[in-house]
Amino acid sequence: MTVDAGGWPSDEDALTRRFAELAGAASPPIALGIGDDCAVLRPDSGEDLLWSIDSQEEEVDFRREWMTLEEIGARAAAAALSDLAGSGARPLAILLSLGSAAADPAEELLALFRGAARIARSCGAAVVGGDVTRRARGVGVTVAVLGSAPRGAVLLRRGARPGDGIWVTGSLGLAAAGLSLLRDRGRSAAEIADAPAVERFVRPAPRIAEALWLRERGAAHAMLDLSDGLARDLSRLCAASGVGAVLEAESVLEAAAAAGESGLQNALHGGEDLELLLSAGSQSIAAFVKSFTELFGVGLTRIGEIRSAPGLYLRRAGREAPLIPAGWDHVRAERAAAPARAGSGPADMALNPKGATCE
Amino acid sequence: MTVDAGGWPSDEDALTRRFAELAGAASPPIALGIGDDCAVLRPDSGEDLLWSIDSQEEEVDFRREWMTLEEIGARAAAAALSDLAGSGARPLAILLSLGSAAADPAEELLALFRGAARIARSCGAAVVGGDVTRRARGVGVTVAVLGSAPRGAVLLRRGARPGDGIWVTGSLGLAAAGLSLLRDRGRSAAEIADAPAVERFVRPAPRIAEALWLRERGAAHAMLDLSDGLARDLSRLCAASGVGAVLEAESVLEAAAAAGESGLQNALHGGEDLELLLSAGSQSIAAFVKSFTELFGVGLTRIGEIRSAPGLYLRRAGREAPLIPAGWDHVRAERAAAPARAGSGPADMALNPKGATCE
Structure with missing residues (x-):
């Protein structure tokens, strides 16, 4: 993590570039990945989009002595992606909001990112953006997931019939x-x-x-x-x-x-x-x-x-x-x-x- | 907040129903709002989708004595929706991840939700889902936003030309x-x-x-x-x-x-x-x-x-x-x-x- 010549991209921007490198190049249906105000997606027409969010908190959902930071990031992504599985949807992309209380959080944030990106990739989804937040205590990971399914084909909680x-x-x-x-x-x-x-x-x-x-x-x-x-x-x-x-x-x-x-x-x-x-x-x-x-x-x-x-x-x-x-x-x-x-x-x-x- | 007869929908499910009431009925392009594993969106074909996330943390982004919980929820939603503005996109929907450390958090979570829903509505976006998290300390709000723009019309950070x-x-x-x-x-x-x-x-x-x-x-x-x-x-x-x-x-x-x-x-x-x-x-x-x-x-x-x-x-x-x-x-x-x-x-x-x- 170095500051660029001229001094004006801060280390936060350097961290964003590192995230973008780890995420890899965008490919359809991702028109634009990490690095702007928003990610841009160009989904297939005729598909429904499925959207969910899930947060994992240190000392509530896990303890640090049980898991590495990469495992914490991966577990948070897995829990969020599981909501897409529950609906029968194909994962497209995830967004990460990563929080850290460390004095020098870059390595912590990168480890959380790597874990989440690994599990996302294994499910066919790209990390297309995110947010880093200073926290008063502990680490926290929030994952928003976007998936797709053919129009009207989503499996919902409703629909169970007597005799099933x-x-x-x-x-x-x-x-x-x-x-x-x-x-x-x-x-x-x-x-x-x-x-x-x-x-x-x-x-x-x-x-x-x-x-x-x-x-x-x-x-x-x-x-x-x-x-x-x-x-x-x-x-x-x-x-x-x-x-x-x-x-x-x-x-x-x-x-x-x-x-x-x-x-x-x-x-x-x-x-x-x-x-x-x-x-x-x-x-x-x-x-x-x-x-x-x-x-x-x-x-x-x-x-x-x-x-x-x-x-x-x-x-x-x-x-x-x-x-x-x-x-x-x-x-x-x-x-x-x-x-x-x-x-x-x-x-x-x-x-x-x-x-x-x-x- | 009461537990339903039979005892099996917990108070968490009652809170989800309250969120769904506050959010109102889903209407296009929202095919399904709060209450299932995922929200379902059916966007217009030919549109690009814009997607971003933003978190706000107590004691980092704000102090409780400065703002009501409704203002905290609204401010978090405004900051996230502003990323869509920065790209020239029309807001469609938001997801909320709300965290509270209160012993009895229902009222806190509802106040955060009301504030976020109000600012989302004022921007033409619906709250279509979310997640509540127990926290060790303070309140935190993460907002994922989804917007749309005609294909290829998004305004990015790139594109500035000498002489502009x-x-x-x-x-x-x-x-x-x-x-x-x-x-x-x-x-x-x-x-x-x-x-x-x-x-x-x-x-x-x-x-x-x-x-x-x-x-x-x-x-x-x-x-x-x-x-x-x-x-x-x-x-x-x-x-x-x-x-x-x-x-x-x-x-x-x-x-x-x-x-x-x-x-x-x-x-x-x-x-x-x-x-x-x-x-x-x-x-x-x-x-x-x-x-x-x-x-x-x-x-x-x-x-x-x-x-x-x-x-x-x-x-x-x-x-x-x-x-x-x-x-x-x-x-x-x-x-x-x-x-x-x-x-x-x-x-x-x-x-x-x-x-x-x-x-």
């Missing part, structure tokens, strides 16, 4: 298990003890390709990504669709990352797995399960059924009981139900934006 | 003067002493209509909005265009909010005015000045000239001297040149994202 099967991709509760390991034993110990769970918390991958594949086959009536836990996200899908649902505990355990009661609780209430939750006509999706699993090496499991009567229920050993989402509420600063994990954190971390957070 | 006149809208240095008043005397005293300057700092208005008008007349070769101070922003326009510039001190004083040396320094180095800076063929723009001023009640002043040799200069009383942008550098955490304002702040506020910040 409820399906999930991959393993549920893995990120929550990883968080528990990190909180209890620290990154270095946890890596040895249970690498896949820690990996899922630290380096989650949005199910972009899987979501596009599912959308293209037209099997799903409604879809979203699992960011706040299965119970809470399913309740949102049901509310938007005006339906209810029953989950089968045994089927949830098939999709759970671990067996037993804690595995079930993590699957129901753990957040940040970034898996897909979909409601689909059972006949139409059953034919796809084998090829989905072969193609992506990822499970696709039926865990319950949509029904017309409102309310969310869990059936265990033939008996149904109301299923109330656990985990921290983002707004109420208290648990919405009995804790799925032991212990509660200090007051300034009691209000969490996601189901699985660092309390 | 350099023009600015409105009054320069007003926000910096307002900041000084707020810092020295507090909001209540300052309001009595100098309302317009405080008003500009607290409630800036992006020059959207003015920018569209100027872009439609085709006079400008390059444009950007003044967010980091005239000297720094002009240096960016010159760097992007591969040219240099000379400013006339007497002309800058004509556009300055106050007379004398401090008025000149605020005009050159104060930030956050959200005025427009443009480079235009002098013949073509001169014919527009009268009608611009009549239509908008806002000045349009020629303050200097683009030339081919690189470097930024200020001509005073017939003599030229290099003009080095003052104010805090966002990255270096130190002044880039001699201070334009007296005093320096505590270390945790020394690194500022804009020229005029609360140090």
